[in-house]
Amino acid sequence: MKFKDYPYEHLDEKELHARFEQIEAELKDAGDYKAFYEAFQKLDRLDRHIQTMSSLCNVRHTIDTKDEFYTKENDHYDHILPLVQNDMVQAVKTIWASPFFEELKKDVPETYFLQKEMDMKAFDEKIIEDMQEENKLASAYQALIASADVEFDGQHYSLAGLEVKMNDANRDVRKAATKAYWGWFEDHEKELGDLYDQMVKVRTKMARKLGFDNYIPLGYLRMKRLDYDQNDVANYRKQVFEDVVPFANKLYARQQKRLGYDDLHVWDEKIEFLTGNPKPKYDRPEMVKRALTMYKELDPETGKFFTFMTDHDLLDLDSYPGKAAGGYCTFFPDYESPFIFANFNQTSHDAEVLTHEAGHAFQVYCSKDIVPSDCVWPTLESCEIHSMSMEFFTYPWMKTFFEDDVNKYYFNHLSGAVKFLPYGVLVDHYQHEVYAHPEMTPEERMATWRTLEKQYLPHKNYDEIPVLERGGWWMRQLHIFMDPFYYIDYTLAQVCALQFWARIQAKDEQAFEDYKKICRLGGTLPFRGIVKEAGLKVPFDDGSLKEVMRKVDDWFASADESAF
Template sequence: MTATQQRQIGSEEFPRTFVAPGARFDDWATAEPYYKQLVDREIKTLADFEQWLRDFSEVDAAFDEEGTARHIAMTCATDDAEREQAFLHYLQNVQPHREPWAQQLRLKFAELATRFPLPQKRYEVLERSVRSAIEIFREENIPLQVQLAEMSQQYQKITGAMTVTLRGEELTIQQAARNLEETDRALREEAWRAISDRYLQNADELNKLYDDMVRVRHQVAKNADCADFREYMFKAMQRFDYTPDDCLAFHDAIEKVCVPAVGRLFEQRREKLGLKSLRPWDLDVDIDQRPPLRPFKNDDELVAGCSKIFHKVDGELGDIFDNLSQRGLLDLGSRKGKAPGGYQATYNEKRLPFIFMNAVGTESDVRTLLHEGGHAFHTWSCRNDPLDAYRTYPIEFAEVASMGMEMLCLPHVDVFYGSETDRARKRFLEGIVTFFPFMARVDAFQHWVYTNVNATTAQRQAHWQSLTKRFSPHIDWSGLENYDRDSWHRKLHIFEVPFYYVEYG
């Protein structure tokens, strides 16, 4: 049996009351009767309606957990053919069948909410979300969404396979990037070029993949009667409180305020390092040429240190984190074949968070685990709500808990750094300032891409380079233009979760 097949079905803490205890939604034939029962059920009272909602949540949680488990397994080993096939089977042969039934249930919800008005203090947000989802659903988009998910998996597979050889040693991209903090400038440049050359090997493939994604996403938008994919995503992400124009104004404000501030920081860096200009490999080395911060040597030390920090912030948070560690819900270290980046996913039925990242012993890895811990605590704090929709926090609010947790933990990072704590805190705070222009560049790029869907690869590359000049004018890219034009390939959000980046700002 595969690891996926061996997974425990259901939740001992939250036992099923509607779905059969042993039912596993690894094929549509098992799941369909439950959705049909919900569609056909006669509702006579408000109490019936609320029980129907709880049963709907139970079915959806069991269904979603199957997909989440397969996605986690695949990202932990993108080079494992069995895991890949298990994920693709669910993606292609199980999940698409649910979507028309989910729309029927949303429509039934809207009709029932008219007949049996729900207490607005409890259900106002849910009603708004359901009506928004009804508005943009189109059955013809189901196969297109499958295509897009397959393309995202292909991006993970391509980038997860990337390694470089640096001074005779094969390293993952994350492991090689550690060298960008070294005081040896020749080593930094060598590491930077090795990483950049490795991405360049797949540049044509990734550009073609993105072309296909943009084309399919535009068709999804047109099918949903939206002018473009940007309009579609603002509805799909349920951005009720701000508009594309607000984002563009945010970019302008960052250009006006943050870019000059970063310029002052970078000028100080250039002078201290004694350089004529700052090259891309000069941005992470310590400004005083001190050895890199190396706060931990292995995953166990990272977990132990973050546990201490969380306990200092709040004992309950520390206990939750320790619980996750003991349950094996952390996969932290970088290795060949592992998908890039970091995330927190939720096993919706067990109501448990899972943390994934690519740690290599750096100061940024500590921040990443504190960040993902914030997501996990958010998930945990919602787990007793009977409605799956309320246990799954809106994507528009997700980063509040994670970015906030980074700040709450900052007073306690001496756990890792001892006498170097002030230095670590300064790097963290400077990183906030330097992040804003990069965030704006990533977001502005996507606004342009999806409102210029017929642009060629060359035009897209040129626009990215224009954004480099706008938001990062202090870095000397002379002679490196062929690297810069496709450097956005490294930002997985652009491929996998379009328009999801401005939230970090």
């Protein structure tokens, strides 16, 4: 069955509530463990069905934000998902109070219980209306970004579509395109600032209703930080500042020298080479075809997985008007199907979609049979290990996409992985400041971003783009609006992925076997446990960045830039 034929069912809130009540009664009335576990499995099947329908709705809505039916259904989920969460929390409380609770621990991964304990701490009926409002605001941000129509050089572009011009080899073209891109954000600066202000306030209100001083501890609970806390994250940010920022600055200086410019402006940052950045040589259908060959050659398991994805049309990759920005991987539990959503833009990003998002999809494909469904996916920082590491494991096949530009791609990709780390911790640090001081005005938040930006990204040159000099870059970062505190995850995973890269460089044949192992583990272990099972060092540990950065430094020291 193709994705377009996957049945969708409208979920009625009263019917769902009745099904939860019935299952809760069965959990309470169970006379023995067998009956109790059957009710537990029934709860899990209902959860899987709700996940499937809400994910189908989200995918079809983001594929076409102008589709009236799925827009209404999306609004419907904004309303009912907090109610569903309330019903789920009540059922979980019943499980916790059951005489069979201890026996259940023998059959269910520990992470299930850790997650549910966090869910109970992070939820109460009194915040349902606030959660509904939060969902509406997130949908409003997504719709606003998707509605962007930027006129440039006589044509109309979405924000994602305009990025191809911002990567143009011609400096004048990318300068003009960059100004047009940020001109849209400047035109909508007040609207975006007010929207985020409302989000911060409603999240702070929820936190205070639950007894927290501010949103930060609630945000950590909602992000399922199972085995680390704010102190671990702060120490990790400190390591990035000390061990990565200086090296990233050297890379920017090398880039400026390589380009031969007096200054590296914001419109130059995406360009690594005067001859142009590496671009895939093929269109989307041919790239998918080559990706299928790549995954068949990489490993029998990855070959089987990607064949499934292509046979069922589980990739929507083209960029077009009305399609939501960004890219993601999701999962439909009822159909045991991952799905990849992206916006191809004729840059190296397109190849990375077929590795990064495919890494997510491969992991969930490997762990799809884990029960309960809460443990199919790991927590998000662990999820990103699978995606970012797959980018490195597929290096030997990048020539099939980039041909003679493949060495450019390696240089560009590894450089980008390093340069990303300071930006990623900047996004995290910014959010800690915002939620620690929710009384800040939109203008003060802009200034806060710019202050932190000068700390982590001191090379930034925003000449001629005043909205960025005021601190406006954060407005383009979807995660800040829609998924608070979901960004440090990418950097933690990147450090792990770089360790896999170092093992690949050392021709460690066990590396991919360890990778497949953690994909099969899904979410049955917390972050630190997954990292150790992969044979990697935990990024929070002192010195973990120094070692891998030395190996990266060695690679760049031997790279022959004159060949580019």
